[in-house]
Amino acid sequence: xxxxxxxxxxxxxxxxxxxxxxxxxxxxxxxxxxxxxxxxxxxxxxxxxxxxxxxxxxxxxxxxxxxxxxxxxxxxxxxxxxxxxxxxxxxxxxxxxxxxxxxxxxxxxxxxxxxxxxxxxxxxxxxxxxxxxxxxxxxxxxxxxxxxxxxxxxxxxxxxxxxxxxxxxxxxxxxxxxxxxxxxxxxxxxxxxxxxxxxxxxxxxxxxxxxxxxxxxxxxxxxxxxxxxxxx
Amino acid sequence: xxxxxxxxxxxxxxxxxxxxxxxxxxxxxxxxxxxxxxxxxxxxxxxxxxxxxxxxxxxxxxxxxxxxxxxxxxxxxxxxxxxxxxxxxxxxxxxxxxxxxxxxxxxxxxxxxxxxxxxxxxxxxxxxxxxxxxxxxxxxxxxxxxxxxxxxxxxxxxxxxxxxxxxxxxxxxxxxxxxxxxxxxxxxxxxxxxxxxxxxxxxxxxxxxxxxxxxxxxxxxxxxxxxxxxxxxxxxxxxxxxxxxxxxxxxxxxxxxxxxxxxxxxxxxxxxxxxxxxxxxxxxxxxxxxxxxxxxxxxxxxxxxxxxxxxxxxxxxxxxxxxxxxxxxxxxx
Amino acid sequence: xxxxxxxxxxxxxxxxxxxxxxxxxxxxxxxxxxxxxxxxxxxxxxxxxxxxxxxxxxxxxxxxxxxxxxxxxxxxxxxxxxxxxxxxxxxxxxxxxxxxxxxxxxxxxxxxxxxxxxxxxxxxxxxxxxxxxxxxxxxxxxxxxxxxxxxxxxxxxxxxxxxxxxxxxxxxxxxxxxxxxxxxxxxxxxxxxxxxxxxxxxxxxxxxxxxxxxxxxxxxxxxxxxxxxxxxxxxxxxxxxxxxxxxxxxxxxxxxxxxxxxxxxxxxxxxxxxxxxxxxxxxxxxxxx
Numbered sequence: 001x002x003x004x005x006x007x008x009x010x011x012x013x014x015x016x017x018x019x020x021x022x023x024x025x026x027x028x029x030x031x032x033x034x035x036x037x038x039x040x041x042x043x044x045x046x047x048x049x050x051x052x053x054x055x056x057x058x059x060x061x062x063x064x065x066x067x068x069x070x071x072x073x074x075x076x077x078x079x080x081x082x083x084x085x086x087x088x089x090x091x092x093x094x095x096x097x098x099x100x101x102x103x104x105x106x107x108x109x110x111x112x113x114x115x116x117x118x119x120x121x122x123x124x125x126x127x128x129x130x131x132x133x134x135x136x137x138x139x140x141x142x143x144x145x146x147x148x149x150x151x152x153x154x155x156x157x158x159x160x161x162x163x164x165x166x167x168x169x170x171x172x173x174x175x176x177x178x179x180x181x182x183x184x185x186x187x188x189x190x191x192x193x194x195x196x197x198x199x200x201x202x203x204x205x206x207x208x209x210x211x212x213x214x215x216x217x218x219x220x221x222x223x224x225x226x227x228x229x230x231x232x
Numbered sequence: 233x234x235x236x237x238x239x240x241x242x243x244x245x246x247x248x249x250x251x252x253x254x255x256x257x258x259x260x261x262x263x264x265x266x267x268x269x270x271x272x273x274x275x276x277x278x279x280x281x282x283x284x285x286x287x288x289x290x291x292x293x294x295x296x297x298x299x300x301x302x303x304x305x306x307x308x309x310x311x312x313x314x315x316x317x318x319x320x321x322x323x324x325x326x327x328x329x330x331x332x333x334x335x336x337x338x339x340x341x342x343x344x345x346x347x348x349x350x351x352x353x354x355x356x357x358x359x360x361x362x363x364x365x366x367x368x369x370x371x372x373x374x375x376x377x378x379x380x381x382x383x384x385x386x387x388x389x390x391x392x393x394x395x396x397x398x399x400x401x402x403x404x405x406x407x408x409x410x411x412x413x414x415x416x417x418x419x420x421x422x423x424x425x426x427x428x429x430x431x432x433x434x435x436x437x438x439x440x441x442x443x444x445x446x447x448x449x450x451x452x453x454x455x456x457x458x459x460x461x462x463x464x465x466x467x468x469x470x471x472x473x474x475x476x477x478x479x480x481x482x483x484x485x486x487x488x489x490x491x492x493x494x495x496x497x498x499x500x501x502x503x504x505x506x507x508x509x510x511x512x513x514x515x516x517x518x519x520x521x522x523x524x525x526x527x528x529x530x531x532x533x534x535x536x537x538x539x540x541x542x543x544x545x546x547x548x549x550x551x552x553x554x555x556x557x558x559x560x561x562x563x564x565x
Numbered sequence: 566x567x568x569x570x571x572x573x574x575x576x577x578x579x580x581x582x583x584x585x586x587x588x589x590x591x592x593x594x595x596x597x598x599x600x601x602x603x604x605x606x607x608x609x610x611x612x613x614x615x616x617x618x619x620x621x622x623x624x625x626x627x628x629x630x631x632x633x634x635x636x637x638x639x640x641x642x643x644x645x646x647x648x649x650x651x652x653x654x655x656x657x658x659x660x661x662x663x664x665x666x667x668x669x670x671x672x673x674x675x676x677x678x679x680x681x682x683x684x685x686x687x688x689x690x691x692x693x694x695x696x697x698x699x700x701x702x703x704x705x706x707x708x709x710x711x712x713x714x715x716x717x718x719x720x721x722x723x724x725x726x727x728x729x730x731x732x733x734x735x736x737x738x739x740x741x742x743x744x745x746x747x748x749x750x751x752x753x754x755x756x757x758x759x760x761x762x763x764x765x766x767x768x769x770x771x772x773x774x775x776x777x778x779x780x781x782x783x784x785x786x787x788x789x790x791x792x793x794x795x796x797x798x799x800x801x802x803x804x805x806x807x808x809x810x811x812x813x814x815x816x817x818x819x820x821x822x823x824x825x826x827x828x829x830x831x832x833x834x835x836x837x838x839x840x841x842x843x844x845x846x847x848x849x850x851x852x853x854x
Binding site for chain 3: 282286288338342343344347348350351352355356358359362363365366486487490493494497525527528530531533534536537538541542545
């Protein structure tokens with residue numbers, strides 16, 4: 001399995017505060033890797049470092065074995081990445097179709113009609129994205145990150161604010177897209193979603209990599225339990 | 233993208249009417265309408281960057297003045313040489329465009345956004361105005377052209393194209409010259425708005441980072457739009473200078489910088505046609521009011537601006553246009 | 566020695582002007598993030614209020630000044646109630662609307678009072694040093710400007726009202742859920758900003774020719790200074806005014822005053838580009854290291 005993304009000892013400080021502390025993460029092609037951890041663990045910051053929102057203070061970031069640190073955000077995306085930020089960031093003043101058109105950047109993209117069906121947006125394709133329900137906005141946002149059929153997609157809290165059913169459907173969509181060849185790195189909080197979807201889990205705590213492994217390995221670790229209960 | 237003729241009946245009708253006007257009015261009124269139309273280009277430029285992209289720049293008047301002065305200096309210096317008008321226009325626009333690129337690069341690649349774009353561009357405009365105001369001395373001469381400080385430049389040659397019948401751009405030919413130019417530019421702007429680049433620019437108003445995260449080079453597109461706006465402002469500057477035969481530093485002052493903002497805000501910054509018609513109307517209005525005193529005209533302009541912003545943020549003219557199309561079904565398709 | 570004092574006087578005069586021009590705007594733009602292009606008009610109202618009441622009602626100067634400030638506060642309150650409060654959170658629209666207000670006010674003053682109005686005498690006296698004569702009043706203004714700034718710093722940083730105001734402006738929804746009447750806090754803060762601008766107009770009224778565009782002379786300098794001061798205006802204003810005052814005095818000394826203005830305009834362009842958080846950002850960063 002080829003490594004698609006690797007961070008080597010990446011650190012990020014904001015003033016006196018170390019958000020990401022010497023994190024080495026290695027994700028292989030075809031995975032659905034979940035990065036979990038309590039609030040403030042540094043997950044979103046790590047995420048932003050990899051896509052190019054922030055620059056690391058030290059460490060290297062490799063995408064398909066290439067160092068991408070000098071590339072700007074849009075340049076990294078054009079190498080074959082997709083991104084979905086934490087808050088649903090769709091363009092409320094454009095229609096659903098216009099949103100997808102905007103995101104459709106490469107030749108071998110997913111057919112719009114398939115996407116509309118998978119994400120149950122067929123009826124709203126000419127509505128303004130701002131008029132969608134929260135759940136559908138999240139789905140549109142995920143669709144935007146995947147329509148160009150990138151090789152690697154980052155999802156930051158894709159199920160935030162979704163109902164149990166919507167979360168389950170989201171998991172199915174992610175697994176489906178994964179079968180079509182998209183590797184996923186997901187920041188998530190919802191343990192049911194993790195159990196349903198993840199192939200492998202990395203847990204961050206206080207900015208450091210705490211443990212990595214399969215879903216069962218990580219969730220049954222006593223140390224992990226303590227972290228979530230706030231005992232360490 | 234093809235233009236949908238059925239949906240644009242109002243626009244087409246308007247231009248037919250405008251095209252027929254010279255048959256019905258005398259040259260005095262025609263010249264006035266030509267004057268009003270001179271201002272549409274700078275306003276359309278502002279509509280592109282502000283209405284589409286959410287970038288409020290006060291630099292349009294700087295480009296207006298730069299092009300006007302550039303055109304004057306070049307045409308005075310090249311007087312008598314064949315093709316002087318064409319060269320003056322082309323070179324003046326090139327100068328303006330290059331300046332637009334530099335300022336735009338400084339802004340967008342320098343990470344300057346929102347309110348600070350307004351402050352920086354206003355500062356640049358004022359620097360230009362202040363500088364030009366103190367060029368009264370004879371040492372401020374470029375070739376044969378003296379810059380003349382407060383009083384500005386005069387006596388530059390009218391735009392003329394030799395070997396073309398009715399080639400001198402004044403009177404009726406000036407009117408049609410400006411009108412045809414307006415049509416070409418409006419069509420081009422609509423095409424831009426409906427293109428992918430236009431969509432990217434529109435989206436960047438709402439969420440720049442999301443647009444970047446979809447793989448688009450937002451800064452480059454903002455730079456392109458800003459430069460287009462500067463060129464449009466330059467066209468207004470050149471046409472204005474040609475119309476009146478003068479250009480002064482006042483054209484880059486605080487009040488002058490406010491005018492395109494008034495026209496665009498009150499007309500409806502998101503719709504090019506509304507801006508075109510609205511601009512003609514508001515320039516006419518301020519001229520008419522100025523008969524009762526320049527201060528009075530400015531007070532009314534200020535009132536319009538405040539009322540439009542407070543009560544009609546989508547624009548008064550656009551609102552009226554939408555109501556008209558709503559009421560007259562024939563106009564809809 | 567005489568030459569040094571001259572330089573010091575020029576610099577101090579410039580510093581006082583920049584500080585006093587900026588102070589009302591520092592509250593409204595610096596704290597409330599409202600781009601108030603009518604700031605110059607507040608200063609004009611304060612100036613005219615002072616001069617008119619001084620001449621027409623024959624009030625002694627300090628009372629006339631207080632009157633000028635009061636008029637400006639009332640003017641500010643009216644503006645806030647009918648226009649400004651609808652524009653919180655719409656920064657570009659507040660630029661546009663306040664610009665409209667400034668056009669209306671400045672031209673109305675022209676219509677009502679004519680192109681110039683008979684002014685008041687500069688108070689205090691002059692004194693000689695070498696071949697130059699200096700105004701005691703303008704030296705007084707230097708110290709008064711610093712005093713006002715200190716008072717403001719105290720008000721907004723050390724009193725409970727000040728803390729309340731800063732907290733509300735930063736996070737109105739939390740404040741309101743804690744029982745604070747957010748609207749009133751905004752209104753009060755805006756009124757303070759307006760009053761300060763009125764005070765500037767009142768203070769400078771006896772030293773300048775009273776024309777309707779008197780405020781215009783201040784507004785460009787005001788914005789330049791506030792932007793250079795940065796995110797925390799009360800920390801950044803003095804270093805900003807000092808820096809800009811130095812630039813302006815030096816350039817004017819070698820060239821002329823119009824070039825001095827161009828120089829500080831260029832300075833603010835560079836500051837926005839290279840020091841986006843202004844001088845206060847620079848100072849706060851140094852402190853946290």
